[in-house]
Amino acid sequence: MEVKTRLFGTIEVKKDKQIHFVNGIIGFPEMQDFTLVFEETEEGKASISWLQSIQEPDFALPVMDPLILIPDYNPVVEDELLKPLGEMKAKDTFVMVTVTVPEEMKDLSVNLKAPLIINAKTRKACQIIVDNQDYSVKYPIYDILTEEKAGE
Template identity: 50%
Template sequence: MKIETKIFGEIEISEEKIVTFQDGIIGFPEMKRFALLHDEERGAGAGIRFLQSLDEPGFAMPVMDPLVVKPDYDPEVDDELLASAGDITAENLLVLVTVSIPGDLKKMSVNLQGPIIINIDEHKACQLIVENSSYPVKFPVYDILQAAKGKAGV
């Protein structure tokens, strides 16, 4: 399937790469089909990736692995909240958080309270609200990412 996107131009998305959110994502319940895009040269382990809507090609949300910036991230979630993502196991679970990238990059943050849970085997996903106040909506990450970059010698 070919789609014209605002950020990436025209791209080809294979059917097996489509991830479905039964209930949409928070704030956009009508958007249900997405593809996870990343820099092909850096692979799936690239820092910031994009959750590209296939229902609204002008919408792409930056996301990343929360463990990159908060290694002890482990929110408790009721199993019933994960039902729309299918049969979740440790082997098929991918957790991402949304990234806010303002004009001043030093104010970049991630939303640890609204993780995206993807079942990579069934290509189903959901976004939840974690009921734990120790995970903020705006967790600053700029300094953490810069420090990690320095350690990696990038």
């Protein structure tokens, strides 16, 4: 299927690349169908990808794998919240966090409190709010990403 987007123009989204958020995402319950768009770099995939709405061309959220930032990121999630996604096996579970890009790049942050949980096998997903007090809504990442880039 062809999807028109504001950021990427018209893109081709195959059925097996569509992600269905059973209850939408927080703040946008009506938006349920998305795809991940990522830039290929010489080193592989870029750190930040985009969760692009299939229904709304103007809606795309920057997202990233939290393990790049915090290797031991492991939010506690009630099994009941994940039931609509189907059987969750570790190899099929993909976790992303949203990235906030403010005016000042040094204030770049991710939301560790409301991860996106994706079952890669069923292509169903949800966004949840974790109770763990160790995770913040605005976890600063600018220094981590610049240090990582300098180390390459």
